Amino acid sequence: MPEMRFIIAWPDGRKETCYSPSLVIRDFLSEGQTYGLTDFLDRSRKALTIASDRVEAKYGYPCSRALGQLARIEQAAFPFVSDADATVRCEIFIL
Known part of the structure; x- marks a missing residue:
């Protein structure tokens, strides 16, 4: 199963490299797009859950790295949730 990384920029400008065990992330995010x-x-949530489910279908257990990445994204987003104008930019995909 091809894994990939993607770099995002948080509302404060900080960049973070994220992980997906599947290329499905490209179905939900686009390089250079701001959300x-x-x-x-x-x-x-949708992309990383699907990615984890694909790992489970193939290997018999969910992907703890994908679920951990989702938890990390949710934790990092928490300080910005009260800002209605907060955006996240998907910078680039790395195969």
């Missing part, structure tokens, strides 16, 4: 924080969180 409202809530939209970004929804897309990340």
Whole structure:
């Protein structure tokens, strides 16, 4: 199963490299695209859950790295949730 990384920029400008065990992330995020924080969180939840489910279908157990990445994204987003104008930019995919 091809894994990939993607770099995002948080509302404060800080960049973070994220992990996905599947290329499915490209179905939910696009390089160079900026998303409202809530939209970004929804897309990340869907993509990383599907990615984990694919690992489970193939190997018999969910992907703890994908679920951990989702938890990390949700934790990092928390300080920005009260800002209705907060956005996250998907910078680049790394295969």
